[in-house]
Amino acid sequence: MAVALVLLLVAIAMDAVGTDATLPLHAHSSFPFNSPDRPLVRFSLPDTHNFSTLLLSDDHDTLYVGARDAVLSLNVSAGDVLTLKKKVSWRPTDSDVDVCRSKGKNATMECGNFVGVLQHLNASHVYACGSFAFNPRDAFLDADTLAMTRLPAARGRCPFSPWQRSAALVADGELFTAVMADFKGVTPLIARHFSKGGRPDVSQELSPILLEEADFVGSALDAAQRKVLFFFNEVAKEFNVRDEQHVARVASVCQDDVGGVQILQKKWTSLVKTTLRCLPPFAVLRDIVALPPPPEDGESAHTLFYAIFSSQWSLRPESAVCAFRLASLREAFAGPYRHFDAHTHLWSPLQAKSSDFGQCGLEGASHSKLEEVKRTFLTDGHVDPEQSRPLLVSTRHRYSRVAVMSVRAADGWSYQLLFLLTENGILHKVFLSLRGPRVIEEIAVLERGDHVTALALSASKGVAFVGSWGGVTAVPVARCSAHPSCGRCLLARDPLCGWSRSRKLCARLDQEPGQEECICGGGCQ
Numbered sequence: 001m002a003v004a005l006v007l008l009l010v011a012i013a014m015d016a017v018g019t020d021a022t023l024p025l026h027a028h029s030s031f032p033f034n035s036p037d038r039p040l041v042r043f044s045l046p047d048t049h050n051f052s053t054l055l056l057s058d059d060h061d062t063l064y065v066g067a068r069d070a071v072l073s074l075n076v077s078a079g080d081v082l083t084l085k086k087k088v089s090w091r092p093t094d095s096d097v098d099v100c101r102s103k104g105k106n107a108t109m110e111c112g113n114f115v116g117v118l119q120h121l122n123a124s125h126v127y128a129c130g131s132f133a134f135n136p137r138d139a140f141l142d143a144d145t146l147a148m149t150r151l152p153a154a155r156g157r158c159p160f161s162p163w164q165r166s167a168a169l170v171a172d173g174e175l176f177t178a179v180m181a182d183f184k185g186v187t188p189l190i191a192r193h194f195s196k197g198g199r200p201d202v203s204q205e206l207s208p209i210l211l212e213e214a215d216f217v218g219s220a221l222d223a224a225q226r227k228v229l230f231f232f233n234e235v236a237k238e239f240n241v242r243d244e245q246h247v248a249r250v251a252s253v254c255q256d257d258v259g260g261v262q263i264l265q266k267k268w269t270s271l272v273k274t275t276l277r278c279l280p281p282f283a284v285l286r287d288i289v290a291l292p293p294p295p296e297d298g299e300s301a302h303t304l305f306y307a308i309f310s311s312q313w314s315l316r317p318e319s320a321v322c323a324f325r326l327a328s329l330r331e332a333f334a335g336p337y338r339h340f341d342a343h344t345h346l347w348s349p350l351q352a353k354s355s356d357f358g359q360c361g362l363e364g365a366s367h368s369k370l371e372e373v374k375r376t377f378l379t380d381g382h383v384d385p386e387q388s389r390p391l392l393v394s395t396r397h398r399y400s401r402v403a404v405m406s407v408r409a410a411d412g413w414s415y416q417l418l419f420l421l422t423e424n425g426i427l428h429k430v431f432l433s434l435r436g437p438r439v440i441e442e443i444a445v446l447e448r449g450d451h452v453t454a455l456a457l458s459a460s461k462g463v464a465f466v467g468s469w470g471g472v473t474a475v476p477v478a479r480c481s482a483h484p485s486c487g488r489c490l491l492a493r494d495p496l497c498g499w500s501r502s503r504k505l506c507a508r509l510d511q512e513p514g515q516e517e518c519i520c521g522g523g524c525q
Contacts, residue, residue: 022393027428027442028492029482037482038443043074043082044471050162051467054456055118055126057143063456063465064126065472066115068162071128073146079461080474088146090115092133100133103183110134114162117177119170127175129158129168134183136160156181156189156203167219167230171255172196178216178230178251188214190230190251190271199258200266209340210271210377211251212237218288222326224300226255226360229329231276231288231307238338238347238378246312248276248285250383252333254360262367269365269373272358274332275382279390282309282320291404291416301327304386306418308399317398321418322385329383333358336380349380392430392437397422403457403464405477409495410509417477417495419464421445423452427464427475431495440494445473462496462508480506 031038053066061077062085069091075083092100092113100111110131117129121140129138138154141147157177159166166179174194181189188211191203204210215233222229229250236247254270276285286308293302303326310319335353340346356362356369357376365373385391401421408414418430418437425446431438445466446452454467457477466473480497483489489499489506500507 021390021436022395027439029440030442031444031482033425033444033447035444038441038479040443040445041080041082041474042471043084043474045072045084045087048072048087050112050114050453050469051472052162052453053115053118054454054465054467054472055120056456056458056465058120060458060460062143063472064118065467066118066128066130068112068114071115071118071141071146071148074472076458076461076463076465076474079458079463080476082472082474086144086146088141088148090128090130090139090148092135096133096135100135103134105134110162112162113137116162116166117158117168119168119175121170121175122173127170129154131158131160131162134160156191157193159185161185165216167216167232169219169221169228171221171223171228174255176219176228176253176255178214178219178232180214180216186213188216188232190253190268192253192255192257199256202257202259202266202268204268204271205264205374207374209237214249217285220290220305222252222300222330225330227252227270228255231285231305233285236275246284248278248283248307248309249273250276250329252329252358256360258363260363260365260370263370264374269362269370270358270360272333272337272377272379274329274379276307276322276324277382278307278309278322278385279320279393281311281313282318282390282393284310284312286310286319286398286400287402289402289404291406294406294414301325301330305329306391306402306404306416308402308420310398316395317422318393318395319397319399319420320390320393321399321402321420322390324383324385332379332381332383337376338378338380340375340378342375347378350376391418391432397426397428399428400452401455403455405457405459407495408509410498415495419455419457419477421452421455421466424448425450425452425466425468427466429477429494431493433493438493440492441479443475445475446470462510478508480508482506 048067050068055064063074063076065072072087073085075085097111101107111133113130113132115130119127121127126141136154136158138151140149168177178190181187195201212235218231220229231250236245251273257270259266288307291304305324338347399420400423403419416432420428427443427445429441450468450470456465462477464475478496483492483506486499498509
């Protein structure tokens with residue numbers, strides 16, 4: 001019965017979004033691993049594994065890599081050329097491993113130091129945090145030399161388990177994290193660390209209703225409103241149903257929150273959350289990335305978040321991709337809200353809006369107002385995607401990572417290119433045209449048996465970097481020369497490629513000024 005219901009919901013979903021949002025069965029071009037027509041650059045070291053975290057420098061000339069028992073910096077100034085600059089070893093002692101193993105953990109798979117967090121702390125240092133044999137440790141790294149300054153404790157800054165995801169970002173030198181903060185991996189915590197100006201570090205009340213079995217996915221900064229956003233999945237309790245229903249959420253906290261005076265001391269007074277809704281049954285958030293508006297726009301509310309969703313129940317490899325506008329998130333956080341009754345354990349909508357929930361500057365609020373804040377943190381509404389439907393639905397692939405870039409095509413319009421990556425290393429480059437999504441390329445970027453761990457995109461270098469268990473792979477965002485004729489160049493409909501009249505080949509639009517969309521057999525030849 002459950003499988004039939006899922007299939008029915010998928011069928012309804014397909015009908016709702018229309019065939020224009022459903023990916024075709026085959027990409028325009030498909031390249032197997034190590035295809036000479038789509039060469040890749042691979043970096044690996046014989047004694048280093050689990051390249052799980054990628055961080056680009058501000059100038060995109062250096063790629064910092066968090067691996068098992070090490071942090072590396074790679075020179076990527078040439079884009080698709082990867083060379084080792086520095087490597088620092090950061091491994092637990094034999095005693096640390098023995099303690100980890102005595103607690104029932106696998107010495108090989110779990111008791112190393114899996115570096116899961118890398119963030120730019122300031123212009124000169126990078127912050128790093130690793131699982132360190134199920135006893136998290138963190139450090140400051142010199143951005144040039146990787147010289148390490150180790151810190152005394154790191155609980156609540158990265159997970160104990162190397163298999164749990166977390167979210168982290170640095171804003172104004174302060175670290176904001178969302179992580180499972182205990183050995184068993186059952187206590188979710190959103191917190192601020194390294195607080196400046198004499199302010200205390202803050203975290204949330206450890207109430208089971210605040211974050212229900214949370215699974216953290218990503219984070220973002222709403223700089224204009226001085227708020228930090230955390231994206232995660234959790235079990236929805238507001239529906240009062242017997243079965244556990246997982247939903248995607250986004251939580252918001254104020255950067256400058258210092259907690260209350262009488263109650264909520266050193267606790268968030270601004271933490272609120274709302275629901276992201278893509279398309280039933282695609283309710284589980286897998287990955288999310290932000291695309292800011294172009295500089296000439298200047299309005300941060302136009303920032304778009306591109307998110308991958310999968311189904312909680314489906315046994316098939318399928319995914320949906322939805323886009324959410326920052327303005328829509330802000331609107332949802334404006335209310336109305338639901339109120340939690342501690343006696344009945346039920347949620348009920350508030351009859352009137354309030355300006356208090358999710359607002360900054362409540363440190364001086366009264367005891368009664370903060371008591372209300374403690375019980376009112378879930379919005380009554382939800383956030384719908386742009387155009388109220390997914391950008392695309394795939395019934396053949398379960399995507400795990402997403403990256404996006406905006407490009408200006410030969411027709412003068414700006415379009416978005418999505419890079420969607422499966423866990424086993426199949427990369428789809430998807431052109432979001434006005435006619436609907438189109439898979440321009442399908443590229444196998446990993447060897448069989450390898451496993452995707454991270455994806456980072458440098459639009460300025462024109463390269464996507466894929467982290468995996470075995471290394472880092474550089475994938476140029478376009479290989480226009482793979483289209484050998486004018487006709488095939490134009491039929492690819494790749495907004496990064498155009499036919500060069502002078503060189504008589506398919507070339508990058510941003511590297512060859514003489515290309516234009518034209519009719520083959522005429523001026524193109």
